[in-house]
Amino acid sequence: MKRKLLWFASSVVLSFGLLSSPSSHVEAASSIKEGTITAYWLTFRSGPSTSHKALDYIKKGEKVIILKDGSTWDQVLYQGKTGYVHDNYITVKTLQQSVETKTVNAGSERLNVRKGPSTSYSIIGKLNTGATVEILKDLGTWEYVKSGSTVGYVHSDFLESKGSSGINVSDIHVVNAGETLWSISQKYGVSVQSLLDRNQLNSNLIFPGQRLSITKKAETIDNRLAGKVIVLDPGHGDDRSGAVANGLVEKEVNLDITNRVKKKLESSGAKVILARTGDTDCMPLGSYYEDLYCRPEVATENKADIFVSIHANAFTSTATGAETFYYKQSDQKLAQSLQDAYVKETGLHNRRVAKEDFAVLRVSTVPSALIETGFLTNVNDSKLFKTESGLNNMATGIYKGILKYFGY
Ligand SMILES: [Zn+2]
Structure with a gap:
């Protein structure tokens, strides 16, 4: 586990080209932090002051990787670009440190591996159905993965969990900032009550980072377009x-x-x-x-x-x-x-x-x-x-x- 963790930490740093040596500062690298944007649209700037130009605007709830956690300005990675955001509008947590593996299932297609977490990024590799990937970072719809020498982002719809512990981890939802039980129930097509029951929750209160088990019940089977x-x-x-x-x-x-x-x-x-x-x-x-x-x-x-x-x-x-x-x-x-x-x-x-x-x-x-x-x-x-x-x-x-x- 330790070895994997070190590899994970160094590969993230290496792939973004930030440190010259993959083995340097392992201690620091192992505490890679993730930030969640709390402002509605946060300005992503080229430098640490409001006089620096805006590179982009990051929507509330989106995630960045914290490169330098400053007192006023944080240096962050957003969609593969380095820039700065104001520290007041970001909540920081340490990234998960275990490495989970999944299997590619893209049918007869080959799964595109992209430079960043959206289809606007270039394709840097392709994976065959059946290939095993290690999940370096789960961004919800996109996952940052490694398979052999290929490292990049793939769409999570085409990954299947192996579920070694008997729990199918694809049925686990990690709560994002701004989400409610209602929005999660809509996303998965389940009832709020089933989420409460399944997770033994006493109230509708959930928090970002909380892991919720999702079970699709037979009652949610939808045949409205059957035959079309x-x-x-x-x-x-x-x-x-x-x-x-x-x-x-x-x-x-x-x-x-x-x-x-x-x-x-x-x-x-x-x-x-x-x-x-x-x-x-x-x-x-x-x-x-x-x-x-x-x-x-x-x-x-x-x-x-x-x-x-x-x-x-x-x-x-x-x-x-x-x-x-x-x-x-x-x-x-x-x-x-x-x-x-x-x-x-x-x-x-x-x-x-x-x-x-x-x-x-x-x-x-x-x-x-x-x-x-x-x-x-x-x-x-x-x-x-x-x-x-x-x-x-x-x-x-x-x-x-x-x-x-x-x-x-
Ligand atoms: Zn057109």
Whole structure:
């Protein structure tokens, strides 16, 4: 255990290139600290004073690694970048020191290993299904892992716990700042009462860092979309990146949101097929239009009930909000359902629902809509694409819009 701990500590430091030697200052490195942001949006600056420029804004509840715990300013790592935040708006705790292992399960795909904890970071490696990874840091949806010589961030949906002690640790939720039993119950689709019972809690009071056991009961099985076939189209792919702005690449955020929507739809019993599953085109060797026509064709071929194309927008920096398009008048209901649920869930500006002659809608033979999830070119919209909660709300909005279309 000791050896693993030392390795863990040094590898974190090494991978960020902060110390020249992995073996130096083991004592200091073993007390690596994690900070949780307590201000609503905390400014992440290039230096330790308000006169230094803002590099980013960190949302309440997000985590950083503390490099230097100062009295007024802390030097921290946030999404792979070093900077400073004011010490008053951060709660610090020592990182967990045991190393847990999990197994990759990405089906027939290879799991992307990224430089940072979001799809906006570059891919630095790939792992096969069945590979064992050591969890260096659990960030909830993303985990910082090591497998062989590969070290980086992977999406936790594609990791399975081994559960050596008989407890399936994927059923353990570590409470984040700002979470309530209600929000956790919603996240896992369980009742508040089941959380109270399972964890033998006497009140609704929970605290950040607390570990809660989650049990899904048979009563929560959701079959609302059983028998429905839904084709989702993450816009663009491969050398067609779509919009690029504010450090975001459209093809990547489209795929990230789509994968989240897929999981949610499947949890309600739907069969979900994607027009592309990785950083590829729908028709890799096709022309621009052949690739576009390929996407609704997937829906036709699979006799889908609906086809939803997912994109992100770009225009001038002041353009903001979500908009949903349809081509056939009979598809207006689908577009409206998506738009209504989406803006409600994300809080984004409600631009419009409109008829538009997009190729993917025009040639579709099943009810179809195309949602523009927000403007990558707008600073406020783009923040949603950069946080777990933002991406999750976007996916929930689309999922609820689909439920609404089917009468739920
Ligand atoms: Zn697009």
